[in-house]
Amino acid sequence: MMSEETIFSKIIRHEIPSDIVFQDETVTAFRDISPQAPTHILIIPNKLIPTLNQVTPEDEAVLGHMVTVAAKIAKQEGIAESGYRLIMNCNKDAGQDVFHIHMHLLGGKNLGKLVH
Numbered sequence: 001m002m003s004e005e006t007i008f009s010k011i012i013r014h015e016i017p018s019d020i021v022f023q024d025e026t027v028t029a030f031r032d033i034s035p036q037a038p039t040h041i042l043i044i045p046n047k048l049i050p051t052l053n054q055v056t057p058e059d060e061a062v063l064g065h066m067v068t069v070a071a072k073i074a075k076q077e078g079i080a081e082s083g084y085r086l087i088m089n090c091n092k093d094a095g096q097d098v099f100h101i102h103m104h105l106l107g108g109k110n111l112g113k114l115v116h
């Protein structure tokens with residue numbers, strides 16, 4: 001499936017300014033420009049996958065790496081002990097605005113219960 005590039009593609013290539021906190025050959029993590037919490041970082045695969053519906057078995061390692069990078073960043077940001085939330089939205093009804101899968105790392109305050 002061919003997908004159009006997104007603003008995230010340009011962030012990965014450093015073509016537009018962003019506050020990148022982590023980058024390797026697999027993922028890029030950067031601060032959200034409209035933070036919903038004191039710490040709000042987006043973690044994205046460097047490979048363009050539009051939504052979670054397009055994830056394949058070959059992408060499992062990438063998604064696992066996104067989670068381990070999130071835990072590493074949470075520790076660096078000083079929110080690992082107090083707690084943080086990871087959120088991935090899929091498609092418009094869930095609030096996905098950029099069609100390049102991304103994980104939100106939120107923390108730095110009491111986020112309240114989302115689900116029980």
